[in-house]
Amino acid sequence: xxxxxxxxxxxxxxxYLALALxxxxxxxxxxxxxxxxxxxxxxxxxxxxxxxQAPAASGSSSAPAPAPTATPAAxxxxxxxxxxxxxxxxxxxxxxNEYFDPRDQVGExxxxxxxxxxxxxxxxxxxxxxxxxxxxxxxxxxxxxWTFNLREGVTFHDxxxxxxEDGAFTFEYMYGPEAIENSLSPGQSGQARLTEMVHPxxxxxxxxTHKEIQANFAFLSAESAPGTTGPIIPDAYFQAEGSDGYNxxxxxxxxxxxxxxxRSEKMLFERFDDFYxxxxxxxxxxxxxKFQTLDxxxxxxxxxxxxxxxxxxxxxxxxxxxxxxxxxxxGGRIIFGRESTYVWMILQGCQNQEFPCHNRDVRFALxxxxxxxxxMYGLYTEEGACVCGYNYATPSTLGYSSDIDPIPYNPExxxxxxxxxxxxxxEGFGTLNIYTWIxxxxxxxxxxxxxxxxxWKKNLNIDATVEVGETATIRNRWFNKxxxxxxxxxxxxxxxxxxxxxxxxYADFEGRIHFGALREDLRDAVTKAKxxxxxxxxxxxxxxxxxQLWEAxxxxxxxxxxxxxxVSGRIATWEPWPVTPYLSSFWTITLQ
Amino acid sequence: MQRYILTRVFQGFITLWAxxxxxxxxxxxxxxxxxxxxxPEASAPEDYELMKRKLGLDKSKPExxxxxxxxxxxLDFGLSTKDWRPARDILLERLPATIQLSAAGMGLAIxxxxxLGILSAVKRxxxxxxxxxxxxxxxxxxPQFWVAIMLILFFGAYLKILPTYGRGGPDHFILPAxxxxxxxxxGMVRLGRSxxxxxxxxxxxxxxxxxxxxxxxxxxxxxLRNALIPLLTFSGISxxxxxxxxxxxxxxxxxxxxGRLLLEGVVQRNxxxxxxxxxxxxxxxxxxxxxxxxxxxxxxxxxRYN
Numbered sequence: 001x002x003x004x005x006x007x008x009x010x011x012x013x014x015x016y017l018a019l020a021l022x023x024x025x026x027x028x029x030x031x032x033x034x035x036x037x038x039x040x041x042x043x044x045x046x047x048x049x050x051x052x053q054a055p056a057a058s059g060s061s062s063a064p065a066p067a068p069t070a071t072p073a074a075x076x077x078x079x080x081x082x083x084x085x086x087x088x089x090x091x092x093x094x095x096x097n098e099y100f101d102p103r104d105q106v107g108e109x110x111x112x113x114x115x116x117x118x119x120x121x122x123x124x125x126x127x128x129x130x131x132x133x134x135x136x137x138x139x140x141x142x143x144x145x146w147t148f149n150l151r152e153g154v155t156f157h158d159x160x161x162x163x164x165e166d167g168a169f170t171f172e173y174m175y176g177p178e179a180i181e182n183s184l185s186p187g188q189s190g191q192a193r194l195t196e197m198v199h200p201x202x203x204x205x206x207x208x209t210h211k212e213i214q215a216n217f218a219f220l221s222a223e224s225a226p227g228t229t230g231p232i233i234p235d236a237y238f239q240a241e242g243s244d245g246y247n248x249x250x251x252x253x254x255x256x257x258x259x260x261x262x263r264s265e266k267m268l269f270e271r272f273d274d275f276y277x278x279x280x281x282x283x284x285x286x287x288x289x290k291f292q293t294l295d296x297x298x299x300x301x302x303x304x305x306x307x308x309x310x311x312x313x314x315x316x317x318x319x320x321x322x323x324x325x326x327x328x329x330x331g332g333r334i335i336f337g338r339e340s341t342y343v344w345m346i347l348q349g350c351q352n353q354e355f356p357c358h359n360r361d362v363r364f365a366l367x368x369x370x371x372x373x374x375x376m377y378g379l380y381t382e383e384g385a386c387v388c389g390y391n392y393a394t395p396s397t398l399g400y401s402s403d404i405d406p407i408p409y410n411p412e413x414x415x416x417x418x419x420x421x422x423x424x425x426x427e428g429f430g431t432l433n434i435y436t437w438i439x440x441x442x443x444x445x446x447x448x449x450x451x452x453x454x455x456w457k458k459n460l461n462i463d464a465t466v467e468v469g470e471t472a473t474i475r476n477r478w479f480n481k482x483x484x485x486x487x488x489x490x491x492x493x494x495x496x497x498x499x500x501x502x503x504x505x506y507a508d509f510e511g512r513i514h515f516g517a518l519r520e521d522l523r524d525a526v527t528k529a530k531x532x533x534x535x536x537x538x539x540x541x542x543x544x545x546x547x548q549l550w551e552a553x554x555x556x557x558x559x560x561x562x563x564x565x566x567v568s569g570r571i572a573t574w575e576p577w578p579v580t581p582y583l584s585s586f587w588t589i590t591l592q
Numbered sequence: 593m594q595r596y597i598l599t600r601v602f603q604g605f606i607t608l609w610a611x612x613x614x615x616x617x618x619x620x621x622x623x624x625x626x627x628x629x630x631x632p633e634a635s636a637p638e639d640y641e642l643m644k645r646k647l648g649l650d651k652s653k654p655e656x657x658x659x660x661x662x663x664x665x666x667l668d669f670g671l672s673t674k675d676w677r678p679a680r681d682i683l684l685e686r687l688p689a690t691i692q693l694s695a696a697g698m699g700l701a702i703x704x705x706x707x708l709g710i711l712s713a714v715k716r717x718x719x720x721x722x723x724x725x726x727x728x729x730x731x732x733x734x735p736q737f738w739v740a741i742m743l744i745l746f747f748g749a750y751l752k753i754l755p756t757y758g759r760g761g762p763d764h765f766i767l768p769a770x771x772x773x774x775x776x777x778x779g780m781v782r783l784g785r786s787x788x789x790x791x792x793x794x795x796x797x798x799x800x801x802x803x804x805x806x807x808x809x810x811x812x813x814x815x816l817r818n819a820l821i822p823l824l825t826f827s828g829i830s831x832x833x834x835x836x837x838x839x840x841x842x843x844x845x846x847x848x849x850x851g852r853l854l855l856e857g858v859v860q861r862n863x864x865x866x867x868x869x870x871x872x873x874x875x876x877x878x879x880x881x882x883x884x885x886x887x888x889x890x891x892x893x894x895x896r897y898n
Contacts, residue, residue: 097675104676106631184676186639193638263685265758299757299846305742308756310749330749432628472861475621479630511636560655 020291031385061168083271084591087293088571090583091305093440095298097184098263098412100250103174103242104184109228110582112296117231118162118253118276122287123224125577125585127396127496132223132277133232133253134247135251143213143533144196148221150204152271154276156234157257164201169235171208173393187227191220213531215538219398219497224580226495255289255586269294277587287587294586308564316589317443319566321384331569335469337386340563341395341442342375344451344492349484351518356429357485361421364407367556369459370413372406375451376559379444385498387559390550392498394560396578399498399529399542406557412458418460426461433486434464435478437471440492440580442561449489450503452558479512491580494560499530506549515554520554581588593889600799600885604878608871609860612664615870616657625673634787647673664871670864674856679864683850683872689759690849693841694834696769697776701830705777706823709784710757710816713792724781731778739770740844768845772838776830784825788819799845825884836873 011508021584096108100257122132134148154162173179179192194214199207212218220229231252238246250258253276256269265540270293277287297314299305305317318328347366350357357363376385389395389406415425423429436449446468453464464487469477474490477483495501505515507526529545532538549555567574575588626643646651648659648670661668669679712724747767748756755764791797791816798808835850842852850869857865 099675183643186643189642190636190639193636253699262848264852265846297758297846298848300852301844304744304757304846307741307744307749310745311752311756313756391771417660470859472628472859473623476627479627508636512640562631 008258009240014261028581039338053106071444076323082293083289086291086293086591087295087315088316088572088589088591089230089295089297091297091299091308091314092583093298093300093305093318095264095300097248100252100258101238101246102170102231102233102245103179103182103188103488104247106185106187108582110226110580110584112583113228113231113265114223114254114582115294115296115586116250116252116258117228117233118154118234119223119230120167120221121218122277123222123232123577125575126222127398127577127579129218129224131224133167134221137218137221138216139215139533143207143215143531144211144419145207146214146217148206150156150206151276152204152414153281153367154253155274156237156253157272158234158237160234160236160237162232162253166235167206167232168198168201169238170208170232173233173238174229175208183327185227188229191229203273213533215530216499219224220500223578224584226493226581241446243420244544256294264298266298267296269296280321285587289586290590292490306566309568312568312570315568317566319564321381321564322443323566328565333567333569334564335567335576336562336564337576337580337584338562339386339389339396339494339560340579340581341491342389342390342391342394342494342557342560343442344446344488344490345558346488346490347554347556348488349481350515350554352484355485357554358425359421361417362423363553365406365414365417366456366529367423367553368410368417370452370556370558371409372558373409375448375455376561379448379451380561383562384564385561389469390557391555391558392492392495392501393542393546394579396537397494397496397498399544399546401543404546404557406559414447414459418462419580423462426463429460429462430466432456432462433483434489435467435469435474435483435486436466436489437469438476439471441490441493444588445491448558453488490539491561492494494579495577497542499526501543502526503530503551519552522548525549538551593886596812597882597886599880604875606785606883607878608874609661611874612661612867612871613657615867616660619861619863619866620653620656622861625863628861629673637738641889660867664867669868669871672754672857672865673862674860674865679862680696682853682865683868686848686850686853689847690835690842692848692849693765693768693772693838693847694757694831696765697772697834698827698831700769701773701780701829705773705780706820707780708777709823710779710788712785713788713819714811716789723787724785728778728781730784731774734774736771736775736838736840736846739774740767740841743767744844759847768841768847771845772834772841773883776826776834779826779830779844783822784819787822788815791815817891821888824891826885828880828884828887829877835876835880836869 012506022061022470029500045502054244065103079579092111094108095111096106097104099105099109100113102113102117103108105113119132120134121137124130131151133151133154135151136149138147138148139145148167148463150162150164150167156162174188175192175195176198177192180189183189183192194212196209196211199209208217220227222230231254233246234251237251241249248261255272255275255277257272258267259270260266260268271291275287275288277284277285279285299308299317302318302320302323305314306319306323306326308314309327309332317336321334327334347357347363350363352358372387376387379385388394388402388405389397389400391405393400393404418426418429434449434453436445439445446466449466449468453466456462456464475490478488503526504511504513507523507530508514509518509523525545525548529541550557563576565574565576570592571590572590573588574590575585577584626640626647626649629643630639641650643742646879648656651659660670667680669683671677672679672682702882708724708727712721715721744756754767797810799813800814801807838849839851839855841847842849843855850872853865854869856862857869
């Protein structure tokens with residue numbers, strides 16, 4: 001005690017005071033962000049109300065046939081809706097490269113692009129393509145030229161009107177010759193290579209001509225596309241700011257305007273009152289936000305997101321089924337974004353005769369031997385998964401029909417087929433390696449792989465080993481064809497129109513990856529389906545293609561999962577779209 | 593002294609050069625980033641060649657290293673492959689967040705760790721001593737990740753008195769700074785205690801007491817000053833470590849600092865970011881070690897660098 005008093009009274013407390021001051025200063029500085037990463041978006045002009053439009057033609061000439069859906073239709077909103085003054089805080093695990101420039105962003109950017117941007121074409125909960133900024137769109141008889149008619153009365157957040165010149169500039173910027181070399185998105189560069197020319201705007205019309213048929217271009221230009229290919233950017237503002245400036249101070253014509261951006265931390269948006277999509281403009285639905293402020297946060301750690309939701313610091317978080325109880329105990333709930341991710345099993349190198357999977361019976365035997373329902377529902381719950389669809393062709397996607405669903409568990413049949421292929425009771429089969437990784441977007445991949453391996457051992461007496469690697473390493477080995485003879489098991493984002501993907505997998509013989517075992521018939525099937533430009537026939541063409549791929553069976557199908565979003569008790573409604581791995585349908589979010 | 597400093601600076605450059613070589617080689621051994629950056633859909637050979645050109649991987653490895661070194665001396669570490677912005681700029685953007693958190697963590701560690709250690713020695717074998725030791729052992733043994741999550745759940749989700757994540761006002765610093773500093777604090781308690789005990793048992797302290805000096809003068813003027821010398825080294829190196837960012841704390845608390853950046857860089861095979869972050873980290877360590885050595889000469893009159 002004496003010493004304590006002594007210290008307190010006489011010790012050189014200056015040192016400690018200085019340290020305390022340091023601590024306080026550091027803490028006080030916490031609110032200030034790095035100057036060059038903070039931005040305030042251009043001040044919104046008092047934009048005039050959008051000019052009334054004639055009701056959009058019900059179902060554009062290019063809209064594909066409706067696909068089945070697992071979600072209820074959204075209710076039609078009245079012309080005047082109540083806007084809550086409150087704020088909704090949404091936490092994501094990834095934001096991609098945090099670019100608002102759509103040419104340079106990847107899929108993860110859709111978490112915020114759908115808030116900022118208006119899209120050429122919109123989508124509804126049935127995955128029909130419906131008018132957006134474009135009132136109509138059409139493809140030329142030769143399938144090479146797409147024509148978009150733009151709506152009048154749409155304004156950007158800075159009050160400038162969205163014109164056909166903006167549309168033509170966007171296409172030129174996204175798909176013009178410069179994009180091939182300069183786009184930071186490899187997928188975008190590839191799409192630019194397929195573009196012949198972007199025509200100058202004529203009146204309200206914008207045209208783009210491709211070098212080969214791009215029947216899925218309307219889908220790529222839609223809000224429901226898996227990449228950021230659909231936004232329209234303002235010509236004059238973008239050219240004045242440049243891509244770098246635009247990425248710090250973006251402006252769009254979407255339902256929210258940006259007010260603050262701190263890289264890797266925070267995006268703060270305010271409701272854009274003049275967003276064009278509402279009944280006064282002829283729409284049967286009001287897609288303006290029903291709340292005032294959107295606060296988006298990047299929180300990579302799942303446990304932290306859950307704790308934030310429980311603490312009331314977040315309203316919507318990326319979650320997983322394992323934390324369901326924690327969320328429900330705190331008054332929240334799980335809302336599933338249906339058909340968001342499929343489990344993708346790819347038999348590698350089957351074009352080589354040296355591998356057992358060259359034999360089709362082996363491929364089917366491996367599939368019959370997996371009890372998919374036990375695995376998928378055991379790991380992800382019945383509500384959180386579905387053993388249906390053929391990989392990318394899930395029930396809400398183009399080309400799906402129930403006859404391409406996964407084959408049922410039948411170990412007897414599996415053994416018969418394996419014996420017929422020359423491997424009775426697994427003799428002479430050798431060891432089968434399953435490669436997988438711990439995926440951020442789908443938990444339990446190593447467990448899933450091990451369960452598959454166990455069932456192959458139990459039902460077919462095949463020794464299967466599971467190699468859990470780091471994502472980039474496995475991908476590297478996959479692309480370098482080092483996994484031949486094995487099985488790659490990975491999650492992948494679902495997409496409504498998988499035409500572009502299957503082209504690479506089955507129709508690009510010169511490509512770095514191909515699953516079609518270099519079979520001409522599969523390439524022809526894919527090419528034919530992708531070239532179908534009649535919207536009414538696309539569903540059947542895709543279905544036919546998937547049937548053939550299903551018959552070939554290079555990718556045994558296990559099923560898909562629904563993306564669980566943790567939602568706090570403050571949120572009254574939210575209806576995320578199916579087949580949409582990122583944030584969608586902001587207008588359906590309402591507060592209690 | 594001047595010669596000593598110059599020698600150490602020279603040694604620092606040699607260390608940095610050696611480290612740059614190791615980092616360059618090890619980063620490139622982890623795989624081809626061009627392959628990783630391409631999605632399956634971009635599988636055309638021209639996509640791959642284009643990506644290699646963009647990344648500068650179309651040149652030979654020695655050529656790549658020479659370009660890297662030539663640019664690195666100008667603090668140009670190349671473009672981040674995630675967003676194609678200069679790695680240096682990104683590092684500088686993230687540094688303030690790490691410095692703020694490090695300052696808070698270090699301040700907390702010194703404010704609590706040193707007094708606890710000294711008091712623990714002075715009140716040896718008391719309940720206070722036992723509690724201090726327990727606090728130190730738990731701080732060293734408990735995994736940061738677990739501690740962070742538990743504290744977030746307790747103070748954030750259960751008591752709802754502290755924020756659960758991210759930067760903001762002063763209250764946002766409390767949990768991450770404590771988690772970050774607990775192990776350092778624990779080290780200070782242990783080191784301060786043992787150092788103080790050793791000094792209190794030394795001949796010159798006994799002599800001072802025998803001489804009839806007041807106990808407070810013995811403790812403050814003679815014992816404490818000497819006991820602080822090893823703590824100085826520990827603090828210096830710890831501060832350098834903190835400035836390099838804590839991967840765990842920054843990820844768990846969604847703190848946009850250098851540690852989180854480094855982790856993201858490793859996962860994404862973002863070589864420029866990894867190389868920049870590692871070299872800057874090494875630079876911090878070298879500078880911190882040099883400053884500590886120089887301070888030694890002032891704190892401990894026995895040390896002479898001539």
